[in-house]
Amino acid sequence: MGEFVRLEVDGGIGTIRLERPPVNAINGQVTAELAVAAQEATERDDVRAVILYGGEKTFCGGADVKEMVARSYVEMRAFGTKLQNTVAAVAAIPKPVVAAITGYALGGGLELAMGADYRIAGDNVKVGQPEILLGIIPGAGGTQRLARLVGPSKAKDLVFTGRFAKADEALSLGLVDQLVAPDDVYSAAQKWAGQFANGPAVALAQAKAAIDGGLDMDLASGLKLETQLFTALWATEDQTTGMTSFVENGPGKATFEGK
Secondary structure, eight states: OOSSEEEEEETTEEEEEEOOTTTTOBOHHHHHHHHHHHHHHHHOTTOOEEEEEOOSSOSBOOBOHHHHTTOOHHHHHHHHHHHHHHHHHHHTOSSOEEEEEOSEEETHHHHHHHTSSEEEEETTOEEEOGGGGGTOOOOSSHHHHHHHHHOHHHHHHHHHHOOEEEHHHHHHHTSSSEEEOGGGHHHHHHHHHHTTTTSOHHHHHHHHHHHHHHTTSOHHHHHHHHHHHHHHGGGSHHHHHHHHHHHHHOTTOOOOOOO
């Protein structure tokens, strides 16, 4: 368990919780601890789905500018690589991952949220990539994941201006997937993640690998990847369980072991 980031597990759901008041600013230590938490969530069999959460007030206000401003180019290149690799590690967790966004998700905070598979936000949140206002650009995946989520022209508008988008706009852009009352963000994320706590873990991992991997390929290559991942599931116990249950009892009644 880190000083600023910890993984809490309950009922098959692992919550990666950021706790660096007042806004969970991302520094070198947070980056390192987040990477450890992502690895632990990946490896633990009792974690079947993951919530990214920054607490009731703020998801994450972005990178720690006070720490960054004093770095040299060489130091910043090393930190930037580690930060991007850490967000990539979160995105690569082979389980459903939901970001529970309260308050603000700005800069590196929004980049972290975009590493999730699904984003639930309070209806009062503000999100954005304000790096341009500091004379820099997003460096933890913001120029890439944002464009893939909302399209290049809308991504350029947000990145070029550095403006904050309110909750309704973020929803209409597809930058967040669900809006709820601010006090209900974490419980809504638990409900979403809870769908998968007893699900077919290997099939869920294969589904995520097929979708994410296919986005980086042409259609023909993506279809080949899908076939490989699809047929590989006949080596799992869950495939036998799921199909046998369907034949004998109808859909949606299988009890999976995640094997």
